[in-house]
Amino acid sequence: MRLEIKTADELRDPVLEARWAERREGPQAEVLRYILGAFAERGGPIPVGDIEAALAGRTAAQVRKGLATLDARDLILLEEGKVRLAYPFSATPTPFVVRFEDGRERFACCAIDALGIPAMLNARVVVRSRCQHCGEPLELAVNAAGPLGADEVMVWVGRRGPGERRVCTSL
Numbered sequence: 804m805r806l807e808i809k810t811a812d813e814l815r816d817p818v819l820e821a822r823w824a825e826r827r828e829g830p831q832a833e834v835l836r837y838i839l840g841a842f843a844e845r846g847g848p849i850p851v852g853d854i855e856a857a858l859a860g861r862t863a864a865q866v867r868k869g870l871a872t873l874d875a876r877d878l879i880l881l882e883e884g885k886v887r888l889a890y891p892f893s894a895t896p897t898p899f900v901v902r903f904e905d906g907r908e909r910f911a912c913c914a915i916d917a918l919g920i921p922a923m924l925n926a927r928v929v930v931r932s933r934c935q936h937c938g939e940p941l942e943l944a945v946n947a948a949g950p951l952g953a954d955e956v957m958v959w960v961g962r963r964g965p966g967e968r969r970v971c972t973s974l
Contacts, residue, residue, distance in 0.1 A: 827878070830868075835889070837857055837858060838854065839923075843892070847892060848886055849886040849889075851885065890912055891920050892916075898933060899930065900930070902930075903926060917930045918930065921947050922949075924947075927945070930942070
């Protein structure tokens, strides 16, 4: 068996990138930007009332319509009047903890999201998880350009089955 190792550029999926770009466009983009900023600053879940209050230039109906669109496009998870997930952030504990330089800790939805948060926020972080194979703790310093001092780090990416089996469960 031969293991093929691809570069990040070779792993790019233009169809997926176009789909995500389309999901982020439109009048709900301002709502999404606020939610992501709130998750980064204070963590989640984010109550809908807080979003409505923060976006004073929009009516409550406009905000709720934007939230419904984002939820339908799988960019957020809206439950019981709160945003509980906004990729790459999760309000529910996950195996992927992102620690900012000021001590804030946030949960990432998956390993790829944990590695992408520094690029999204132009921040330096430490990502903590556990080895999927042996359970040993892992800690990786990451900035906007990628992992620091970790030339041998590899990210395993693959297509999986439907539903819960699609998420990245290891780092």
